[in-house]
Structures are given as structure tokens and as C-alpha cells.
């Protein structure tokens with residue numbers, strides 16, 4: 001007679017354990033349903049299921065035999081489990097926490113910076129052959145300005161005085177790049193070679209006016225930076 005005590009032990013442990021798991025699954029499933037439905041609807045869904053359980057249990061108590069009871073349990077449990085799985089698939093609606101609500105509405109996004117970004121400098125138009133080239137002329141015998149920026153001179157033509165002293169105000173705006181301004185005759189002989197300066201830097205070149213005529217000016221570091229200079 002060892003089978004009977006073992007059966008009693010199994011039932012004594014098994015029934016509460018099964019009931020616990022069963023209820024845990026039902027509660028979990030039901031919580032999925034309540035979290036999936038809209039917030040305003042959740043209390044009504046809960047009330048509906050509570051009524052279901054009450055009516056189901058009342059019917060189970062009145063129906064004779066275990067078949068009706070089993071049927072009701074299957075329908076009830078099936079509904080909750082099915083709804084729970086569906087709710088888990090749909091996912092939770094956003095849940096507002098009481099802490100957030102107590103803290104008040106979220107802060108407005110930071111105002112855009114008062115300073116508007118500086119307007120982009122208009123791209124320097126590339127001088128194409130045939131077009132009129134800008135000419136820099138010494139204003140009233142003063143310094144002739146020339147700027148190097150983006151490994152290019154701002155002018156392609158220079159007009160230099162034929163008498164006295166030539167003054168070229170050179171502005172190298174290229175950060176870390178060395179440039180200079182030199183003057184060559186048509187034969188390629190140097191009439192003047194300016195000191196090479198690394199930008200950003202400025203220098204004033206002063207030299208006696210060379211004989212009148214056409215010259216070429218260029219940067220000795222970057223021979224492609226060149227143009228024509230007219231003395232006279």
C-alpha cells in the first residue's frame with residue numbers, strides 16, 4: 001500500500017502548484033489585454049471579464065455534471081489566454097507614469113540659437129578665358145593690392161606704375177600655405193621676386209619700377225597662380 005500515500009503527496013503538491021501556474025498565466029494574459037486596449041476602455045474590459053467569471057461560476061454551480069463546467073472553463077480561459085496573446089502581439093500602449101504627470105508638462109524644446117549662422121560666402125566665380133578680367137590699379141600711386149586665397153590670386157591682371165617705386169600689398173589668406181608674388185618679363189627673366197610668406201599673413205613688396213612693358217606675375221610656389229602685369 002505505497003501507491004496511495006504517493007498519490008496523496010502528488011495531489012497535495014501538484015494541485016496547488018498547478019493552480020498557482022494557471023492563475024499566474026491567466027493574470028499575465030489578462031494584464032496583456034488591459035495594457036493593449038486604450039486606457040479609457042481598460043476598466044470596462046476588466047468589468048466585462050469580472051462579470052464573465054461571476055456568470056460562468058454561477059452557471060457552473062447550477063449545471064449538473066462536469067461537462068458544462070469544463071466547457072465554461074475552456075471558453076473563459078480560452079478567451080483570456082487568446083486575448084492575452086493578442087495583446088502581447090499588439091504591444092503595450094504608452095503608459096503615463098504618475099511621476100511624469102506630477103512633474104507637469106515636458107519642458108518646451110530649447111529655443112533656436114539667437115545668432116543665425118553666418119551667410120555662406122558666395123563662391124568665387126572662376127575667371128574663364130575670354131571674359132573681362134578684373135584689373136587692379138594702384139589708386140593714386142598707392143599700394144597695389146593682391147590677395148591669395150584658395151591657392152589663387154584674386155586678380156588676373158595687374159597695372160603697375162612705370163615711375164618711382166612699385167608697392168604691392170600682398171595678402172596671403174591661405175592658412176598654412178606659402179605664397180609670394182613675383183614679376184617676370186616676357187622672356188622669363190625675373191623683374192622682381194617677392195618674399196614667400198605663409199598665410200595668413202600680409203606683406204608690402206616695394207621695388208623700383210621696372211621698364212614699361214608687359215610682364216607676367218605669379219606665385220613661385222604655385223606657378224599656376226599667375227596673371228599678366230602691365231608696367232606703364
Ligand SMILES: [Cu+2]
Nearest residue numbers: 179219221222
Ligand atoms: Cu602660391
